[in-house]
Amino acid sequence: MKRFPRLLARPSDLGEVQQGLSSLSFLLEETAAHYVARLQREIRQLTLTARELEHLEDHAGKRGQRLLAKAAAKLESLPIAPEKGRRKDLRKIDRLIGELEELLEEAARVDGAPSP
Numbered sequence: 427m428k429r430f431p432r433l434l435a436r437p438s439d440l441g442e443v444q445q446g447l448s449s450l451s452f453l454l455e456e457t458a459a460h461y462v463a464r465l466q467r468e469i470r471q472l473t474l475t476a477r478e479l480e481h482l483e484d485h486a487g488k489r490g491q492r493l494l495a496k497a498a499a500k501l502e503s504l505p506i507a508p509e510k511g512r513r514k515d516l517r518k519i520d521r522l523i524g525e526l527e528e529l530l531e532e533a534a535r536v537d538g539a540p541s542p
Contacts, residue, residue: 493533
């Protein structure tokens with residue numbers, strides 16, 4: 427785990443503050459890249475799970491179909507404004523991915539597919 431440099435504990439001049447802000451900018455970029463990569467991996471896994479469920483659709487019970495419809499409705503109703511770049515939108519996406527994981531895992535259990 428990288429720690430933020432202690433440059434801002436007692437900045438003695440503008441140079442130290444600028445160096446600290448530069449370090450902060452780098453840490454932001456690195457953290458954001460890892461966060462987005464994790465979310466992308468989770469979305470890919472959800473896609474694979476949905477494909478597995480599609481193969482079982484002929485045998486799917488009403489409950490499994492209801493869970494898949496619920497997942498589709500959640501995806502359609504995601505209220506975000508990406509152009510604003512808000513943290514709350516990232517939280518909504520992260521939370522939605524978690525909810526979809528739970529729904530698709532439950533649908534897989536109901537329909538007899540192996541858990542991801």
